[in-house]
Amino acid sequence: MRVFSIAALVLTVATTAAVAQTAQQWPREFPPRPLQARAMAFPPFEVKTLANGLTVVVVSQNEQPAISMRMIVRAGSAQDPKGKLGLAMLTAALLDQGAGARSAQQLAEEVDFMGAALGSGAGTDLSFINTVVMKDDYLNGLGIMADVARRPTFVPAEIERQRQQALSALKVAAEDPESVADLVVERLIFGFHPYGMPGSGTADTIRGLTRDDFVAFHRQHFVPNNALLAVVGDITSADALRGIEQHFGDWARGTVPPFTPVDPPQPTRRVIVIDRPDAVQTEIRVGHLGIPRKHADFEAVSQSVKILGGEGGNRLQGVLRSSRQLTYGASADLNTYKWSGAIIAQTNTQTPNTVEALRLIVDEFARLQREKVSDNELEAAQAYAVGSYPLSIETPDQLATQVLNMLFYELPVDNLPKFRERIEGVSPEEIQRIARWFIRPDQLSVVLVGNASAFVDRLKGAGFPLVERVPIGRLDLLSADFLKP
Amino acid sequence: MTRRWRWRVVLATVIGLATGVLAAAARPPKFAYQRVTLPNGLVAILHQDRSTPIVNIQLWYHVGSKDERPGRTGFAHFFEHLMFKGSRNVEPEQHTSIIASVGGQANAYTTEDTTVFWQTVPSQYLPLALWMEADRLATLRIDQDTFVREREVVKEERRMRIENQPYGRLNEIIYEQAFTTHPYRHPVIGSMDDLNAATLEDVRDFYATYYVPSNVTVVIAGDFDVAEAEGLVRQYLGRVPKAERAVPRDIPREPAQKAEKRVVVAENVPLPAVVVAHHITYDGHPDAYPLHIAAKVLSDGQSSRIYQRLVYQSGLALTAFGQANLIEHPNLFYAAAIVNPGQSPEAVEKALIAELDRIKAEGVSPRELQRSKNQFARDYILGRETVQQKATHLAHAEVLHADITTADGEFDIFQNITQADVKRVAGTYFTPQSRVVIHIMPKGGLQ
Secondary structure, three states, X not given: XXXXXXXXXXXXXXXXXXXXXXXXXXXXXXXXXXXXXXXXOOOOOEEEEOOOOOEEEEEEOOOOOEEEEEEXXXXXXXXXXXXXXXXXXXXHHHOOOOEOOEOHHHHHHHHHXXXXXXXXXXXXXXXXXXXXEEHHHHHHHHHHHHHHHHOEOOOHHXXXXXXXXXXXXXXXXXXXXXXXXXXXXXXXXXXXXXXXXXXXXXXXXXXXXXXXXXXXXXXXXXXXXXXXXXXXXXXXXXXHHHHHHHHHOOOOOOOOOOOOXXXXXXXXXXXXXXXXXXXXXXXXXXEEEOOXXXXXXXXXXXXXXXXXXXXXXXXXHHHHHHHOOOOOOEEEEEEEOOOOEEEEEEEEEEHHHHHHHHHHHHHHHHHHHHOOOOHHHHHHHHHHHHHHHHHHOOOHHHHHHHHHHHHHOOOOHHHHHHHHHHHHOOOHHHHHHHHHHHOOXXXXXXXXXXXXXXXXXXXXXXXXXXEEEEEHHHEOOOOOOOEOO | OHHHXXXXXXXXXXXXXXXXXXXXXXXXXXXXXXXXXXXXXXXEEEEEOOOOOEEEEEEEEXXXXXXXXXXXXXXXXXXXXXXXXXXXXXXXXXXXXXXXXXXXXXXXXXXXXXXXXXXXXXXXXXXXXHHHHHHHHHHEEOOHHHHHHHHHHHHHHHHHHHHOOOXXXXXXXXXXXXXXXXXXXXXXXXXXXXXXXXXXXXXXXXXXXXXXXHHEEEEEEEOOOHHHHHHHHHHHOOOOOOOOOOOOOOOOOOXXXXXXXXXXXXXXXXXXXXXXXXXXXXXXXXXXXXXXXXXXXXXXXXXXXXXXXXXXXOOOEEEEEEEEEOOOOOOEEEEEEEEOOOOOHHHHHHHHHHHHHHHHHHOOOHHHXXXXXXXXXXXXXXOOOOHHHHHHHHHHHHHHOOOOOHHHHHHHHHHOOOHHHHHHHXXXXXXXXXXXXXXXXXXXXXX
């Protein structure tokens, strides 16, 4: 079946001149048949919970003499208290700037000398600490990781250093059109829900954070019953677990404060133009509210978004790049978080093409909702998803990340090896049913970051009568009208 | 094990043993591969790895932006785009969709020295991938309409990557200041004026000159039977006719720089940036390896010298790094920093130069040297996890070093570098007359 559909794609009449001589002798032919498919054994992994509630994943694989360790803590920027935006991000940045008996410089020196790597950060729903060591340094690396996760010292001088770096980074990000477009569209879609707030804070909130804030955030959230740890690589599961018991077995449980966010607001269908008069391109974002990761229709929704703008499908790329040459790249992403989610399409195009590109994106949302996806298109998207799955778990680290994700979102890990059934279980009818309620062209929020005066007048004629214009220097994500007073 | 190794480090330092005996913690497995040259000149390298039922196929065309003539820049990269525009048996834009429809991924990239096309597919589709690659190597469709339309996509790519990003022009500025003659002077994406001026004949000529079997190395890494894979390479790529003329390699050399260059430019940047660059040697030259070590001592990790001095201790910079850009022809070592608000570019420049001078005057400590080797071992191991990474290392050794044994051999070369080597290369290259200093200031002045 697959071979025939490929043949249909390739064997049409060549009308244009290739390099003449070679082409004349070169055969016209069907693509070759595939070889015998090789079976994929799903790599083994183990999941365990320690007495203190720490969830542990072990993937043992000895191809390369390295071990990677990943910890996830179930608190991210969504848990930033009101008025303290950036707290999760800065707390995570401070974890390796002094921990246990080691100063920031001692930690750096020790990690670098081992030829290891250590990094920490915060996302929307979670914070993470990643460490990679060569296999002989497993216990050393785990010891450092335990200090960083459990015993950060939050030294005042380090806090000031990280604060200054965060403020400088905000200054750079404020002039980066991609970053600005992403922040504004999330704020538009999620409103003042925690998911709409900037995780890297604002200059004011970053300046206001105190050492007590970091200590409190760490104490509340960095407890074993709120964390997951994966150990992956050239080590037996018994040795991995022995080390984990040694370094994390006596980590005391804690009481995690309940998190009960309000629902995101009703869609407002606003069009915000962030004016950057010297821009040569416009960054375009178009999106609306979506679903949380745990939603029962996740697989079907995910496939419909891939047809719109993802790998293995991507109508947006076809229309905007291949047919019209309006952009280098266009895509749509389904961002699913713990409590909610969003679908966001994005592209960039030279200033004069802004309105046309926007119009085409909105049309594709409407078409997906209106028309049934063809069997061929869905089959191709699913074939891609099934066939490329082994690529996504090629390294033990990739596999561990997938297991951690399932555990983090409280999804059954036993389903991981059933990827084929999961993907192929979605029919065109199912996609259409999903698209009817999920895809909402009438609820789209639009963000355009570019040279406003070159295109705002034409937005009305294209069906966007209400446009709010914000000079980039006056952007304020925390005000209702996005304007600094 | 770990403790004993540490002891040996200390001991070696005290009694001055050659550092070569200090093996890093773990030596990664060596590559096993087969190298085949076909009658048409194409080289194939096969590396079997049966851990996952996938296969990565890469074709390295030994043509990059340095092969472009003045007035015709951007061709190599433009060809990377055109190669997706259809050939005798494959319709325009279908290469990627066909690979995707069997569950594979495909893409391409262009550098100063090479143009690389790759795909990773479930292993049973190896014949399909080789068949499509041969098709576009032999019979690419090049017509006026495609050419004109795809040029618009490249223009958007340039706007996106370079013109619309803060610091997007940084690389371009460094190279147009540092080089006068060698084509490394122009950016890989090229000049849009040149692309506008190009004719269909220019494009066809470029294809006929560089897209020939003797200019291609194919590397296949993954789950396959070696004899079967070799047969498929011969069957599909072997039938591409041999080129009638040799690939030209008459690339102008860069004359030695005689005196320090200093430049201040105004750009659309939120904070100033400072670059201190030195002309150095090429990838694979014996001096290249100690230069990489110098770069690691200067800026790999938070304990590195530049990070400590400019970011951690003084807060002069938001970010700072030093890097040896070692590629096929002599290129640059550069140290660069983004200047924090309230700090001066002059102070940042002074600190960067002081760190380069310190390596020249004092060299690196035994512990720094060992640290860099351990970090190198880490990069080496973590950089060879996927079949795509493995294929890339093999291709790089074959095409850019013209010596495939370096794909493994570099590990030992690095582990054998001495303190004296690092000091010597710093003395050779970090000279005032080879220096280029660039200050990139925000348009409209500091806020």
